[in-house]
Amino acid sequence: MSKSPQRRADMIAETRGKLIAAGRQAFATKGYAAASMDDLTAEAGLTRGALYHHFGDKKGLLEAVIAQIDAEMARRLRTVIDEADTAWDAFIDESVAWIEMALEPEIQRIVLLDGPAVLGDPSRWASQISCVDSTANSLRRLIAEGKVKPVDPDVAARLVNGAALSAALWIASAEDPRAVSAKAIESFLALASGLLKQA
Amino acid sequence: MSKSPQRRADMIAETRGKLIAAGRQAFATKGYAAASMDDLTAEAGLTRGALYHHFGDKKGLLEAVIAQIDAEMARRLRTVIDEADTAWDAFIDESVAWIEMALEPEIQRIVLLDGPAVLGDPSRWASQISCVDSTANSLRRLIAEGKVKPVDPDVAARLVNGAALSAALWIASAEDPRAVSAKAIESFLALASGLLKQA
DNA sequence: ATGGAGACATACGGAACGTATGTCAATGTC
DNA sequence: GACATTGACATACGTTCCGTATGTCTCCAT
Numbered sequence: 257m258s259k260s261p262q263r264r265a266d267m268i269a270e271t272r273g274k275l276i277a278a279g280r281q282a283f284a285t286k287g288y289a290a291a292s293m294d295d296l297t298a299e300a301g302l303t304r305g306a307l308y309h310h311f312g313d314k315k316g317l318l319e320a321v322i323a324q325i326d327a328e329m330a331r332r333l334r335t336v337i338d339e340a341d342t343a344w345d346a347f348i349d350e351s352v353a354w355i356e357m358a359l360e361p362e363i364q365r366i367v368l369l370d371g372p373a374v375l376g377d378p379s380r381w382a383s384q385i386s387c388v389d390s391t392a393n394s395l396r397r398l399i400a401e402g403k404v405k406p407v408d409p410d411v412a413a414r415l416v417n418g419a420a421l422s423a424a425l426w427i428a429s430a431e432d433p434r435a436v437s438a439k440a441i442e443s444f445l446a447l448a449s450g451l452l453k454q455a
Numbered sequence: 456m457s458k459s460p461q462r463r464a465d466m467i468a469e470t471r472g473k474l475i476a477a478g479r480q481a482f483a484t485k486g487y488a489a490a491s492m493d494d495l496t497a498e499a500g501l502t503r504g505a506l507y508h509h510f511g512d513k514k515g516l517l518e519a520v521i522a523q524i525d526a527e528m529a530r531r532l533r534t535v536i537d538e539a540d541t542a543w544d545a546f547i548d549e550s551v552a553w554i555e556m557a558l559e560p561e562i563q564r565i566v567l568l569d570g571p572a573v574l575g576d577p578s579r580w581a582s583q584i585s586c587v588d589s590t591a592n593s594l595r596r597l598i599a600e601g602k603v604k605p606v607d608p609d610v611a612a613r614l615v616n617g618a619a620l621s622a623a624l625w626i627a628s629a630e631d632p633r634a635v636s637a638k639a640i641e642s643f644l645a646l647a648s649g650l651l652k653q654a
Numbered sequence: 655a656t657g658g659a660g661a662c663a664t665a666c667g668g669a670a671c672g673t674a675t676g677t678c679a680a681t682g683t684c
Numbered sequence: 685g686a687c688a689t690t691g692a693c694a695t696a697c698g699t700t701c702c703g704t705a706t707g708t709c710t711c712c713a714t
Contacts, residue, residue: 289488292670294669306692308673309691310692370572377628405645412645414622415622418617418621418622418624419614419615425613426578447614451645492701493701504663507662507702507703513702
């Protein structure tokens, strides 16, 4: 009994989805290096054959997982931006939201720690870590409005994200994350104000 | 024929030194994961037995390598600080020097990419990544002098270093590192000025 | 001189990755 | 409607590599 082409495509997508989900789970909990492909494929009810067929190798699966997480992050950041009143507020709110997202173990472990170590610098990734892009866009608008010093928006966005990442790592390993988080955001706001034309 | 105790201690230190040097070389060129302990110990004219005896495991060797690099970085940063005229200059010069050091492939690969992925957040490292400490000290002095906003110096130092790291990664993967480097430092100075009480 | 500890080398087991090969269903072709 | 082909997986295999367990030899203490 044959299935419709559409149904078949769905099954393939489902297989890919299950592998990505299993990989995401394994990478998040054990870390990339310690995650066994035999284990995670079995978790998805498949074998390594399926994984190598769809993703080429272990790094390929990591790329796919990161692309998925990155898309989710971009969507969440988008809503934060849309709700802000001014362009500056959007920039700040987005950055703070980014710090908070970087506290989530899954994002921290996979995207922020293992990702760069295994795949190299994020700016070279296929899934062009879209969060930095949106920060850069916010900055571009602010520079056009004359509120922010005429710096290179892409570079500045990277710096801002780097600072936020560092803050997140610090917070995550702190005794009292909530208390440290407040201090980190305070420092971050001070730093960010340096981009303004007048303080 | 017996050797003096001093001579013996020297030989042990030499063995450790050769292993650290070989590990440093291998980690820098191949990355931590791809570096084979059989290969790098053979490169040092030894076997894995020596390595496990002195460093416990592969992570132990990485820690030792990072500690060595970190010490070198701290020494280099110290001279930069000592040559600065004001406390603010010291802070800025040190940060710029840090960005430039983060461009060196060895430092970038071992300390900035593999280190956090394998050993976790640097603030938890045994060798307490001393660069951040000295940045924090600079900030502490500046806050005491009233030049810098009363933020938490440790957190702010982390943010600043994170921004610098991100800049370095960006620069390193750029087409024209020298040109991008200038832009990055410009943006960095803008950001850092946000810490000043009056801009 | 003799027992013990430290500094290494060697041998072994096991896990994990990537590849090569096989199977089965679906699709296109004559 | 038979048949070759392609894609989606599963299975089997070889290799690499890590960590440990064991052995040896030198040096020091008593």
